[in-house]
Amino acid sequence: MKDLRLAVVGAGTLGSELSRLLAENSFSNVLLIDPDRLEPHNVALSSLYRDIVAEEEHEAFTHYKTELLVDWARQKYSLTWESFAAEIADTGLGRLALCDLVISCTDSTLARVETALAARVLNLPMLDGGVRGEGIPAGRVSWFSPSHDAACYLCGISEIRRAELLSYALSTSLGCGLPAEAPAMTGAPDAVRETAAAMLELIQSFSADKHCLKTSFSSRIEWDLTAQSWIQKDLKLPRSVACPWHDLPEGEWLPLGYDQPIRDSLHRNNMRVQLLWPHCLEARCRVCGHQSTPNLRVARLRRKAVCAQCGTIGSYEPTRIIDSVGDEDFAADFTPRQLGLTKQHLYLFRRVFAPMMRRKDVDEPVA
Numbered sequence: 483m484k485d486l487r488l489a490v491v492g493a494g495t496l497g498s499e500l501s502r503l504l505a506e507n508s509f510s511n512v513l514l515i516d517p518d519r520l521e522p523h524n525v526a527l528s529s530l531y532r533d534i535v536a537e538e539e540h541e542a543f544t545h546y547k548t549e550l551l552v553d554w555a556r557q558k559y560s561l562t563w564e565s566f567a568a569e570i571a572d573t574g575l576g577r578l579a580l581c582d583l584v585i586s587c588t589d590s591t592l593a594r595v596e597t598a599l600a601a602r603v604l605n606l607p608m609l610d611g612g613v614r615g616e617g618i619p620a621g622r623v624s625w626f627s628p629s630h631d632a633a634c635y636l637c638g639i640s641e642i643r644r645a646e647l648l649s650y651a652l653s654t655s656l657g658c659g660l661p662a663e664a665p666a667m668t669g670a671p672d673a674v675r676e677t678a679a680a681m682l683e684l685i686q687s688f689s690a691d692k693h694c695l696k697t698s699f700s701s702r703i704e705w706d707l708t709a710q711s712w713i714q715k716d717l718k719l720p721r722s723v724a725c726p727w728h729d730l731p732e733g734e735w736l737p738l739g740y741d742q743p744i745r746d747s748l749h750r751n752n753m754r755v756q757l758l759w760p761h762c763l764e765a766r767c768r769v770c771g772h773q774s775t776p777n778l779r780v781a782r783l784r785r786k787a788v789c790a791q792c793g794t795i796g797s798y799e800p801t802r803i804i805d806s807v808g809d810e811d812f813a814a815d816f817t818p819r820q821l822g823l824t825k826q827h828l829y830l831f832r833r834v835f836a837p838m839m840r841r842k843d844v845d846e847p848v849a
């Protein structure tokens with residue numbers, strides 16, 4: 483039994499294959515994070531989901547993927563893994579802080595960015611795996627060291643794309659559209675297997691010696707036609723000077739009482755708590771004009787919220803956003819639960835030196 487605690491983000495094809503390997507290798511402390519229920523497209527390339535569906539038939543499609551994998555690991559290997567059916571950005575940082583390694587198996591660039599920021603803030607290494615599109619026999623495994631000078635996931639993204647992703651997930655500016663997503667990873671079954679195996683190898687190295695992987699690197703895994711075998715090409719990842727994630731704001735990441743007005747946690751009135759992701763308190767449907775108080779993370783509202791009046795998905799535009807709360811803000815009267823903030827979360831407590839530094843602007847309703 484290994485006592486390394488692993489957070490696995492994404493329980494699709496690659497995540498399920500990696501889960502199988504982790505269970506076979508007796509990793510007992512795994513937190514699986516994925517917001518969705520099982521869908522037919524998950525089953526096509528996953529031998530594990532095929533087994534589960536063969537046993538449970540249609541019943542399987544009513545369950546969250548994380549729950550199915552946790553049940554499977556318990557039944558087959560007597561492992562007590564943990565399931566968290568939510569998006570990574572809605573998974574409390576306090577929950578992730580208990581982990582030693584964050585592993586990303588998601589097929590969404592936005593989810594990777596969100597996973598990577600959580601890892602950076604918590605000073606955790608991140609292992610990221612992916613397979614190439616439709617039937618291509620190739621995959622990629624990247625290791626991101628938490629050290630200040632090592633490349634992070636964001637370092638490897640072009641500056642234009644980086645700005646696009648950050649403005650979508652992080653900025654409080656309104657009205658930006660969903661960044662174009664690369665086609666979903668479908669891959670080839672053996673590419674999924676080889677990629678998951680390469681990921682396991684790194685997890686095992688890390689498990690044996692937490693200090694052995696000091697730099698960030700990426701490995702391409704591909705089928706070599708001439709050699710008729712899988713080959714792995716390693717590439718060092720350089721840190722990007724323009725990447726904004728290496729000098730994160732000073733302050734301590736601490737919990738807030740979930741049922742306590744935020745003001746009570748601020749103690750001294752020169753503190754502000756900073757949220758990792760901007761949060762929407764009021765929104766308006768751009769199709770029918772319906773006004774709502776969604777209390778949802780902005781990026782989630784834009785992609786997933788359904789208009790209560792006209793039923794359109796993703797039509798709400800935020801009209802009131804918070805990204806930090808100070809003593810004088812109206813949001814300080816409310817508890818994290820009332821604001822719809824995630825449980826077991828951590829917030830950056832920042833000292834505010836002068837009133838002019840307060841970011842009142844983002845707290846005001848906008849037209």
Ligand SMILES: [Zn+2]
Nearest residue numbers: 634636637725
């Ligand atoms: Zn970086």
Ligand SMILES: [Zn+2]
Nearest residue numbers: 767770789792
């Ligand atoms: Zn509407």
